[in-house]
Amino acid sequence: MSSSTIVIKAPSKRRNNPIYAHASEVFLVTPGDVITEDADYMRGHGTYTNAGDEDNKLYASVAGVVERINKLVCVKALKTRYNGEVGDVVVGRIKEVQQKRWKVETNSRLDSTLQISSVNLPGGELRRRSAADELTMREYLKEGDLISAEVQQVHNDGMLSLHTRSLRYGKLGQGCCVVVSPSLIKRRKNHIHNLPCGATTILANNGYIWISITSGDACNEGDGGFNVNKEPVPLEEREVVCRLKNCIQCLAKSSVMLYDTSVLYAYESSLQYQVKEIMSEKVSLEIVNQTISLLEREKTGDG
Amino acid sequence: MSLFGNNLSDAEKCFIIHGIQDDFRTDGRSCDNYRTIELAVNVLTNTHGSSKVRLGNTELLVGVKVELGKPEKATPDEGRIEFHVDCSPNATPAAQRKAANKDFVNNIESMLVRTYANKIAIDLTSLCIIKGKMCWIVHVDVLILECGGNILDCTSLGVKSALQDTGIPRVVVKSGDEGEEEVELPDDPFDVQHISVNNVPILVTVSFVGTRHIIDATVEEESCCSASVVMGVTRRGRILGVRKQCGGSLNPETLVEMLEFGKKSGRQLHVALDKMLKSYEKGTTGYL
Amino acid sequence: MAGLELISDQGYRIDGRKPTELRQIRCRLGVFTQADGSSYVEQGNTKVLASIYGPHEPSSNMRSKISHDKCIINCEYSQASFSSAERKHRPRGDRKSLDMAAHIKQTFESCIHTTLYPRSQIDIFLQILQSDGSNYCACVNAATLAIVDAGIAMKDYVCACSASLAKGTTLVDINHVEESAGCAELSAAVMPKLNKIVYSELNGRLHEDEIGKVLDSVVLGCNDMFAVMERTVREHVEETVSNFTHS
Incomplete structure (x- = not known):
């Protein structure tokens, strides 16, 4: 057991760091x-x-x-609940198993639904759903499971209908979930990123960010996420996932927009510190400042 | 005891449990690390002593008020100390909670009562004014503002700091008319005496996850643990009360290991807390 | 009340303020990460924490009240046991708390755009940490800031202030001592930009000739309150937006 010192300190004045004066064109x-x-x-x-x-x-x-x-x-x-639009990528947690559908919690105004006809059957079969399928719904997705899906339809009252009819979506396996405000997620063409450090992140539009290791097998990728791998994750890859999780939490606390570039810059700036140090205030401010300066440099470099 | 437990998927739980086996938890801590602890004392004006503690995402306020009252018949030369815990509606977003909330709160209260109800923790005779007739009753009120796991440890840190900060008015016993004894309160509000908190226990919760023990579990980790043991540890390392929680079972050897582990962490907490309180300068409450 | 002068001969109140002066106000948005919106307000020695959850799917015990065209607002008010000078045994659920919660709910129902959130529920939770008079006003101000923090659509800010009448002078933003003195006390919640009164409550006896004067000073007090709240919100938005736009 490593020797650890517990430090109790007085609360510091909580201030967001207004290092950059806001652009005057902003109304x-x-x-x-x-x-x-x-x-x-x-x-x-x-x-x-x-x-x-x-x-x-x-x-x-x-x-x-x-x-x-x-x-x-x-x-x-600055902060809202998620307002869904057709085609958005969302990560949700199964809240309830109902007769022919699942109720999914997606950080929006109303819970979303996932119809049984909107999921892929094992092995990618195409057939009509039978009564037997309804009874075995829980074998596939039960309460508490996390899924990645796409918004198929937005109803009049704002309720979302999801689908996982592509092999990119489905039940999520081992990894971490970070919850941030949906307004911090930058809209991009692609929200599922395989980062060079060895992790895969899904920066879902509804503010639920999923981080896991990039699974090497091609067959697992195309599975639609039915079978979840319960093998222990090796320590180096686990470190990558946890480091990313802490970095994303730092960025979210300082209201920095989250997309693949900003997350990568934060990851790189954090490499000099130990993973558990990232959560301390001093280090997290350092990382955020470095990330913003790297992003600024990129912007002025382009334009 | 996870009242606010996120329901996690099996795969997420798997990830957490394997991480703990490797001594690398999801936020990078090792099994014996605590999250950042922030503490402030003397934050409320209507109380005799108060403190505010923030442990990671768990935040609570403790207020201590003393009042004059009659001692118990069984112990005429001792004062009393009473604990009340309240969970603010801020802390529970989800669907209510009345019955579960009550159990949760009772659990904390009973653990505090259990570890303080002995001759070692607090010298209750110092609270006695007139034997058999009048004593000080110390009411300790805990208000939970946000719950992010490990609520018992956080509560005990708050209670110890608030008790240390408590100033009990120094009363003078005089013999009044008709031979009865009268009690006179001092004019000066700063004429106070302090309770000795040298032997006050700090609660340490050790959770058994997979095959290893961890301290300071977050809400997610609490939902993965099969059993946990809460103990009250004094500064010298004496254990004042133990309770096992959650449904899983433990081997006797494991229980002893967990007690040793908790004792070590408890002593470290005392050292850190005493150091902090000694050098504390009254300032911001931490919200502004 | 015998022996207690609410206004001295020089025109100063018990705590040294002038009659139209508000207490020192400090506030902050975004205090909790768990809630959708939260705020902390201090008005003198009265300290309130507000947190907002929502709009979200209605919880099971509110299912009966679901409305197809607007959202339901659920408000809970609780006072810590150590908040007042006398220790309070029951933090919530007593008549006064339920009453206060109902008044605040009514105040915000007229001010939040409930038609934008049909079939949903918005929870407003208020926690008094320290109570020194004008509890309702501090709660309304804290709840407004928390709603702004949560990004819920509102018509305008809601600012509340209290006033009382002593020896012919109106005292604005009364504290606990002035409240227990027994004079008439008027609290009102106002939407300052639209200049509308959303809620008002009068305790005690007031002559009809004087009510106009007291109401005017309450509205002035609300406008002063609004200036402070607006400045806090603007500073908060500026700080946050600076990181937004640079990324």
Whole structure:
């Protein structure tokens, strides 16, 4: 057993580190602020108008940044629950097994559903689901299991229907899950990344980030995630996964946008420290600062 | 005891258990590391002593108030100390919780009572004012604000710090009219006496996961552990109370190993806590 | 009340404030990571923690109240045993707490855009750590900040303030001593930018000629409160956005 010293310290003043002055083009609003009085603009998320008013004042209903895309005005809040869109990649936890579907918890306003007809059968068979399939639903996915899926449909009330009909999705095996706010996940073309350090991450749109080791076998990859590998993960690969987990948590605490580049930069900046040191305040600030400066350099390098 | 247990998938539990076998937990700690502990005392004004503790994601406030009362008939020359634990609604997001909450809270209270109810922990005779008639009753209120695992250790750290910070008004016993004894409270609010906390226990929870023991389990690790043992350890390493929790069974040798392991961690905690309290400067409460 | 002067002859209150002066206000957003939104507010010696969960799927005991066109708001108010000078035995569930929770729920139902979140539930949890008067007002202010932190759509901020009348002068933001003095006490919650009163409550006896004066000073107090809250929110948003935009 390694000798460890327990340190108890007084609480430090909790402050986010405002090292970079925000760009002045950014238009910040708080609830009740008037965004514009121009009637031409269409209103998007985070805005509202008063029905009874004669003038077409557009008010903000959340605190955040105003985004103008052509004639559409919306306010992006700093933290929200997940609002699903068709085609998004999500990671969810099975909450309930119902008659012909599973209820999945996805950090959104309402629980999502996964129909039995929307999953792949073992071996990739194509056939109609029978009554026997309904009874064996729990053998495939039971309460507590984590799955990766895609949003198939968004219903009127905001409920999402998921599907795992591609071999990229399915039940997730050994690894860690980190929960962050959905607004920190940058929208990209691809959300499932095989990082060069040997880990695979799924930066799901709903804020659930899954980190696991890159499985070498081609056949496992194409399995649709039915059989879960319960072999112990070797120590070096475990270290990679845990290091990534800690780095992502540091970035999320300082509200840095999460995508493959930022996660990689954070990983590289953290290599000089031990994995358990990353969670301490001093080291995590160091890592975040380094990540942001690397990202800035990349941006100015490009443009 | 995981009230707020995330239900994890079997594969995630597998990952955690194998990690512990390799002495490398999911946040990189080894089996005998604690998460960062932050502590502040004298944070509440309406109390005689208070403290705020943050252990990783677990946060709680402890307030100590003393009042005058009658001693128990069985122990006329001793004061009393009572523990009350409350779980703030902030700490439990999920579907309620009334029955489970009550069990959870009772568990903590009974563990505190058990480890403090002996002659070693606190000298209750120092709380007696007039034998058989009047004594100090010390009410210790614990408010759990956020639960991230290992709530018992965190509570005991808070209780020890709050008790050390407690100032009991120094009363003077005078003989009044009709030969009755009267008690006079001091005018100066800073004229206080302190309770000695030299032998006060700190609770240490040792969890048995797979085939190894860990301390300071997070919520996820608690849901993987088959059995855990809670013990009250004093600064000198004496064990004041033991209880086994959770449904799994333990070999007698394993139990003894876990007690030794917990004793070592308990002493380290005392050393760290005493060091911190000695050099503590009253300042921010940590929220601002 | 005999022997206790709420206003001295020089015009100062018991704690040294002028009649229209608010207590020192300190607040912070995003205090807890577990909740969707959280905040901490200090008004003098009154300290409140608020946390918001939601909008989320309604929990099993609220299933009966699900509404197809708007969200249900569930509010819980609890006061720590050590919060008041007299030790409180029952932290929650007593009549006063349930009453307070119902008032706060009503306040926010008129201010959150409930129609945007049909069939969902929003939980507002308030915890009083230290109580020194104007509990309702501090709770409303803390809940507003927590809702802003959670990104839930609101029409406007809701700021609350209390006032009481002593010897013909209105005292704004009353503390516990002034509350127990027995004078009439008016609390109100106001939406400052839209200039609307969302909730108001009067305890005690007030002459109808004087009610206008007291109400005006409450509204002024709310506007002062709003200035502080707005500044806190803006600072918080600026700090967070700086990391957002640079990544």
